Amino acid sequence: MNLPLIPAPAATTTSDGTLVIGDGLGIAVPPELADLAARFVEDVRIDAGIALSVAASPGVTVLIDSAGIDDVAPASGLRADGKDLADERYGLEITSAGVRVWGPTAEGVHRGLTSLRQLITAYAQDGSATLPAARVIDGPRFAWRGLSLDVARTFHPPAVVRRVVDMCSLYKLNVLHLHVTDDQGWRIEVPSRPALTEIGACGAIGDRPGGYYTQAEVAELVAYAAERFVTVVPEIEMPGHIAAVFRAYPELAPGEIRSIDLGNGASLQLSTLDPDRAETWEFVEDVLDAVIPQFPQSAYVHIGGDEAFGMPDEAHAAFVERAVELVRARGKRVVGWQEIARASISADVAVQYWMDVHEVESMDYDAVSSMVPAELLPILAEGLKKAAQDAPRALAQGARLLVSPTSWLYFDRPHADASSDAAQEEMRKRVGLPVYPAASIRDSVEWDPVENTPGVESDAQVAGVEGAVWCETIATADELEFMLLPRLSGAAEKAWSRQTSTDWPEYAARLSHQSKAWQQREWTWFHSVEVDWA
Template sequence: MSVPVIPLIHTARRGASDFALTPAVPVVAPAELEAVARRFVSDLATDSPIDLDVATDAPLGVAIRLELAADGLDALPATGGIRADGDSHADERHGLAIAENGIRVWGATPEAVHRGLTTLRQLITAHAGDGVAQLPALEAVDAPRFAWRGLSLDVARTFHDVETVRRVIDMCSLYKLNVLHLHLTDDQGWRLEVPEWPSLTEVGARGAFGDRQGGFYTRADVASLVDYAADRFVTIVPEIDMPGHTAAVFASYPELAPENPLTIESIPGFDLSIGTLDPDRELTWTFVNDVVRSAVEQFRQSAYVHLGGDEAFGMADEAHAAFVDRAISVIKDHGKLALGWQEIARAGIGAGDVVQYWMEPNESADGFESDALKAMVPEAFLPMLLETLAKSVHDVPTALDKGATLLVSPTSRLYFDRPHLAESADPAQEETRARVGLPVYPPASLRDGVEWDPIDETPVVDSDDRIGGVEAAVWCETVTSRDDLEFLLLPRLAGAGEKAWAARNTTEWASYSARLAGQAGAWDRRGWNWFRSSEVAWPAPAVAQAQ
């Protein structure tokens, strides 16, 4: 049975009699599910014209009933991978039953019920009209393929305010993504308060990419975002990029900088920084310890701290490995687990460490001869960059040999700063399509984003056992505003949810594109700026309700 929701449901069967949902139907929830019920009602009222009420006194009659229960869920396949919050008791299996006498949503945990209600919310939105949603009779049970389903958001090159990040969290929640990985530091800016190092925000936070306005998140801002995400069962994972990508650090504290850091303008607005933190200086480790402690204190729900570890241009392999090893020790000393980009595989990682795979061998090889790459990179710097790319082909096998877990983020499928390939169905969007997206990447279609599988795209992996999860990424060199960001994220983010949640090789483009078209009404009502790809037969736009 085809159900107009994303991600694809594991098992769904058509029932006998449909159900007409009106605002008179209450949502009945026990006390332990009341918060989940109220979140559902609020989100549904934003996404659709259906406005429901929550009841906790279990009235008789037709209702949407929420239950903590696990009946009928044991046959679902086990979820693989790792949790960003480290919750070993997590269980997202859930069921949804729609019949003429009402609706039942159940799961073993409040999070599981929330996932089931997310399916119901999409279903209601797809069938709503004139205050009534005619819902198909349905019996469904569902569970995710991977426990880590994420999006990495670059807030360093373009600073995105708290409200924008909240909007992104809402997008993640809608497609059952449960991790928002914040890339908080880079050459262009520093976005996190560290009390012992105030110049990081007084100086390092001023900048952004090009002439964009900088900024940072206060401790209160972070607390509000962490709570907002937790209400939607999303964990925010902080990334402090080191030992490279540290120009903002060096601008704030020159005593941490190498003697001759070098910044090269490759083309106007695109800068490459050469200079890394020195693992042989004890001041470096005072800095790293203070920064990690601050990140751990603020992002309390995350079991991980992401240390970056990528693109340490000009750093000797031995020095890079020594830095990564000690940084991982610092993270573990603060009671957290370590996560880093795939280059950390070249250090002494092991079981419990997570390596984020992003540089695909085929794409890296193509990049060696890419005219776009050569146009962006100064001739003197090109050999250094090509050396880094050449080393990347060994990272995944090395990580697996060392017992690490992989987080899968292949550039060709999950880097959303790639230009859109198809034309827009709205000619007014063509200027944005031509401007937004890194030109070094070949453009990608929406279909490219769902016709693949994490196993097939990951070197030497032949089962889910070594994959911790799936994570998309959006980098913001070409993103100048919230509208640009959302233009790159949607509709692509729905596809990331599909690949991280749905069973292997179950996505068919014809079915997926039809399900995707049904999402547009919610996007319009929320005022999200999305790319109207000509690949999909979109409905007429709805009136935006939220900004």
Template sequence: MTDMISLAPQAHSGVAAARPAAIPAVQSADPSVGSFSLVSGAQISGPSSLAAIVARFAADVETDSGVALDLVDAGARSGAPAISVEIDETGLASVALARGLRADGRDLRDADERYGLEIDSTGIRVWATTPEGIHRGLTTLRQLITSTTTAGVVELSGVRIVDGPRFAWRGLSVDVARTFHDVGTIKRVIDMCSLYKLNVLHLHLTDDHGWRFEVPAWPALAEVGGAGALGDRPGGHYTQADVAAIVAYASERFVTVVPEVDMPGHTQAVFAAYPELAPEPSPAAAQAEAFGLAIGTLDSDRGRTREFVRDVLAAVAAQFPTSAWIHVGGDEAFGMPDEAHAAFVEFAVSTVRDLGRHAVGWQEAARADVGPEELIQYWIEPTQLEGMFGANSDGAIEAPFPPEVMELVADNLAKSFGDVPAALAKGASILVSSNRTLYLDRPHADAAATVEQEATRSRVGLPFYPPATLREMVEWDPVAETPAIESDHRIGGIEAAVWCETVTNRDDLEFLLLPRLAGVGERGWSTHPTDWNEYVVRLAAASRAWNRRGWNWFRPASIEWPDAV
């Protein structure tokens, strides 16, 4: 196979040995004397306050590597354990605290994710000042164990790691409206997020194609609005018990679930359930519908719309108690007058504030009166507009919709160039979700390793986005990617998104997420620029865990992946 990237360290002039085989790349790693062997039955010990975290780590290690560790309480053990876990702050000040915003609203120092990990000939030690920091350190250790396990024996090189995240918000948005993903699938996604130190799962719960959670005061939202999905895909919704299970599962893995109710556009499922909230039909809306584009928005001055918004956001706040933020959408309100759009966004934001939460909105929400309490999610990367709509032989943008409809779409896109500067001028922070580097529903550009995967690659991924390679989606920087941003200080965090127009099931979803999600973790956590030749060695080693967990992942033919274990 030509242009094969090998796992062998010597193929990269020694750079592979310079960094531990963990993703994201650690901030600081110094070699220690000797190495340490780990086998099933080795003891791991920590204080009782960390027992649940340690037990989950041991279960994950056994799943990923087959090595079964023996848990021993620190107060009851005799002799030195192979792995000791401690609350301690020694040496952690050498790594800066994260910048940005926490999705759970906690102070960055109270939710300190920094940790230390030391391996030498006497054993392994993991320490941090918070349980969350312990979880991050054990996650790195778990990756090192998985990448070096051979025939049930782990041989870990001596190293002292001190590590912490660049950004406090490191997220993934999953579209469950166009394709409904059940609780089991969402838990698998949470496991992927946790493995790569992503700490936010943003659920896009509502859109034109489906409404996915219960609002007691408006039962038809779930019963009628949730009955369908895109095309002939099965619908569904999360009961309140389902939501509670997802939130609890995520919280145990230090992932905050941020809910989104997309308004005032993307609301056809609302209108199907409650037609009295819908606008009058229009010729533009009829033309757009014929091309698969929905036009029609909620209006805060129409009928019971304000009551509807209050009830929906109150239900969200009650069902997602761990999130300090509620996403109110605000994007692609095609055909809505600017004043009406701004008024709606301002009403939604004020309602969120009244509930004691903060509002997130897509970048178009910056056209309303937002401020320092809000987070604006930047997604329309300017150079991608031509790629989204194509160009003819004369270089002119081709219109995929009738002229009347294209005029509405083009108007929204033209205004997008001022969104981020406007948000910054109003004091809001920016959540970086550029569609060029963080939209995981782009087609894969790399050729697949198998005929079957090549067939999937030709089908999955939005065709109006230019295909992207794994390398393109990891070798970039959030500051350089974001207009009007000159440093980390105004960035609240980064968040990838996977939209499900072409995703029909769990396998399609995972095919787009992996290996790309590892790169999202790299960009959100690590301050180091990523060198592809070094990164791909860590990435290939990471695939061992994907195989053992049965995740469906894309295998580029240009990378020499290890055999399934």
């Protein structure tokens, strides 16, 4: 019997017997886990409509314990919070007498309670849930399991970001990578550079409203995520994608700014920060000094580094190398898009692989040329030609890859399959970047982070797995959630589960149960006809 859990656990055994979970069932926890248990109780109330309680006479026992955990190997890769001794492994045992959830750390216990929460929701009916007797021993394959969220092209307010954190937590994703700066807007306060928010934060793509997060709002988001064991990693895009900075501080811009109209309400700027100017580095240091303290849980700063169109290779490499040193001097580590591998980097830098060589090689260039301005085509062709060597170059320098290939983990591509909800068909045709071939929900899980990443031969070369959602075509919270669900659960499956291949019918059966929680939380989700939703 396969339990309706996503991601799939490392080891599961089932046996005869059941346990009924209903209102008033008690949860016994040690004092240090009281807050964690209270959040679990609230989540079960929302997801399943069942009111559990924290009580001395328990039906559920939660404790710190390592029994049986070593049957599952520790996770491979890097943690965004930099912790070397963190352990997310857990045990979950259900018998007719009750439930026991344990792990060596509070984080491990949280992952176990998340699995229990999914089971209660899947089996909930008429105010109670009848769970099958089972034992689960589980732990993640990769330590970094994340989502990159673009809040520059569309500004998503804190309440929307918290909903995304809740989605990540439900599927055991532990990183929210916030893309807070780009050409279209600057979304974070830098007190020494007030024009970044007074001017740079105004507007977004097209006629969408702008905005930014105050330091107080960032602190609340970071704390909210940390309570759910999600680390928020900031991305400060540089040296390209910098138009919002040039609007705020024109003195940082080159004498002539070149841009290309993309015809969709957006333009692509081809000008970059100049590494030979002292003013550039004064700006970068001001930004790092303001941003880093706002994300105390993150051991990393994402420096962007991608698509520095028109910038000579030598200047780009020089910029990346100095930016890395500035971040390192402030006690943090660097992650950047794959183009940073063209610089001289060290093994402590994580390189985010996104330009999937398979997709580049199979791209329909005639179709691309019909959607992309002619002026941009040679620039893209040059960038794609260089991209093929980025992953091998990063690995040769000892860096690990954060796997985010466009083919499987870019959630802004159109949905290929139809929706069983006819009302969603208009949104399906409208939302998603048309330059990407449409992808089905099945496509999102029929791949492997090691087998399908060029140059990677083992888990040890992988920092982790991260999905990405870009918002050129996404203007509202509903559209954002429509593109995230159910794809986000597929990303979690590939990042956590130790199964290198996914059986689609078996996965689809587990996926079908997830819609119950989504409905209860009023999340918008894509009703793919590929799944027989519960």
